[in-house]
Amino acid sequence: MTSPTSRLLALLETLQTQPVATGRELADRLEIDIRTLRRYVAALQELGIPVEGQRGVGGGYRMRPGYRFPPLMLSDDEAVVLVLGLLAARRFGLDTEGAAADDALAKIHRVLPTRLRSRVEALETALGFTTAIGAAGPVPGETVLLLADAIRRGKRVRTGYRTFSGETSDRDLSPYGLVFHAGRWYLPAHDHGRGELRTFRVDRMSEPTLGEAAWHAPPDDFDAVASVTAAIASVPWTWAVEVALDLPLAVAAERVPSTLGSLTEDGGRTVLTMRVESLDWMATVLAGLGCGFTVRRPDELRASVAALAARLADAVS
DSSP, X not given: OOSHHHXXXXXXXXXXXXXXXXXXXXXXXXXXXXXXXXXXXXXXXXXXXXXXXXXXXXXXXXXXXXXXXXXXXXXXXXXXXXXXXXXXXXXXXXXXXXXXXXXXXXXXXXXXXXXXXXXXXXXXXXXXXXXXOOOOOOOOHHHHHHHXXXXXXXXXXXXXEEOTTSOEEEXXXXXXXXXXXXXXXXXXXXXXXXXXXXXXXXXXXXEEEEOOSOOOOOOTTOOHHHHHHHXXXXXXXXXXXXXXXXXXXXXXXXXXXXXXXXXXXXXXXXXXXXXXXXXXXXXXXXXXXXXXXXXXXXHHHHHHHHHHHHHHXXXXX
16 A cells, blocks of 8 residues: 555445455555554545444444445446456456456446446457457556656656566666557666666566656657567567568558568668568568568578478468
8 A cells, every 4th residue: 555545445445345344454454553544434434435333243344234336427438438448458468467457347347327237247248359368467557657657757767677588687767658569568768777778578677666866868759669669679589581572661561560670661672670580480471461572681581481382382282
């Protein structure tokens, strides 16, 4: 818990979902003492929320039986948009740690009018997705909020960080933006220890805190999304690939995602530059572009393309 307001809301949520809770149980959950708990209960009562105290063995606090909060005033369209957003967040990995999307859906169900709640539940049951579930990279909601606050206020962030190889270190960062891609959160930031712009996986950060030192501002034309997609495309896989596509640059950009590789114009054609781990996979990518192409490097890619062509020819015959 980070503030009296958040503790008060947590108390209200517990009283809605639990028939009776003892004072000690509530105090421990909110990380406060019994006297502070009594003040919070009094604050809810002053707001007109009927919290009742029960004395004796097995006593505690409860919401008055039969009391319900006023229905959440949403139109049908607003409810659909809200539920779709939460379902999509859960499906594509945009949810934070602790299944926050499921918890939010449960709260919405409790306060929607009966007619609208039944229709929303029908939507959840009937809705399907053709896109595969995103890679799991959940992060604590508090981490996302802290980073967003640092970006807005121009503050440094100190954090522990674990690399892909498992090495851990402390980082001092000036964050520039939060980018969500393929189920993972990324943070482009100036790394003060290395003196350069780097891209960090937010789920690999640990115990981030706001720093006090001067913030390092980004370039005037900095684009967080472009920076992250370029960084992902330049990951140093085994093979450096360069292929000239028989497509104008504008058309090639529609067919090749920016996270896949970089595109440059070359005399009416487009040069695709990538790094990949599998040349056989690269051959399937080229086959799916629907255009002629010339392999410039590596020579081994030509063998993978020829092998794919032979397999396709055998399948047709």
